[in-house]
Amino acid sequence: MAKPELSIGEVLRILRAEFSGVTISKLRFLEAEGLVSPARTASGYRKFSADDVERLRYVLTAQRDQYLPLKVIKEHLGAIDRGLRPAVAGPPVAPSAPSAGPRADDFGATGIELRLTRAELLAAAGVSAELLGELESHGLVVADGKHYGGDAIVVAQAAAELAAYGIEPRHLRPFRTAADREVGLIEQVTGPRRTEQTEQLAALTVRLHTALVRSRLPR
The missing domain is CATH 1.10.1660 (Multidrug-efflux Transporter Regulator; Chain: A; Domain 2)
Structure with missing residues (x-):
């Protein structure tokens, strides 16, 4: 798991290169909906990891390119958390069966x-x-x-x-x-x-x- 070290402003600058319309309010909304869970410092500041950024990128891409509602995107994220891999279109899929080995x-x-x-x-x-x-x-x-x-x-x-x-x-x-x-x-x-x-x-x-x-x- 990547170390949480990015502020919400830094995450915004990273994502705006690909999603020009994203705002801090949007990121906070996605957090409130349970789509991303950044760490918090002792002072209460959000700290995002590289994995959090990729998660947000997945959400924003699914909204922009596939017009998926947040409920469906959340189900997809749940599947990814269980080890499935994202698909170009449609729900995540199971990875290919591992090699017979043995190693x-x-x-x-x-x-x-x-x-x-x-x-x-x-x-x-x-x-x-x-x-x-x-x-x-x-x-x-x-x-x-x-x-x-x-x-x-x-x-x-x-x-x-x-x-x-x-x-x-x-x-x-x-x-x-x-x-x-x-x-x-x-x-x-x-x-x-x-x-x-x-x-x-x-x-x-x-x-x-x-x-x-x-x-x-x-x-």
Whole structure:
């Protein structure tokens, strides 16, 4: 997160280069509507970060170019806060599924943890609600409250491709069991907290699994 260090006057000068009609009153109004939340000094002065400026730029662009009402823009910002990426037009979209790896970086923290609604997951993965329901019933995709993590995209897409070969979600439960066992083994070494060592071990276990499967396939 960028350090909040810009005054409202400095933010105004930055944005006026692109939005000539913006005023301090407009910026204060957007803050009052909850579209941006600048930090406050002990004296009560607003301090904006570079991220706040980009957020304001997104709002002003959506108003000017797409004529979106503030309610819709606020929903879009909420989606961006959950890890979706802005689209040129229309609502934010989920990022592309990560590479299969395996590298230690694939198991590390990514800054903003992706949190998708059910509709966003279905759209991002390109699967049917029926398939997602089956994956959930077998514990292969699990929601955290009302949202799903980015790995759910990979699981759903892989399951859909496997289904084309006649492999149904119920056949995939051993993968979930194996994953649970591998995580249990890693936690025996590193403990429950995620560390750099955790990421390295996770990459190694996936590499080992891949090599074992490959070695057992017919030549």
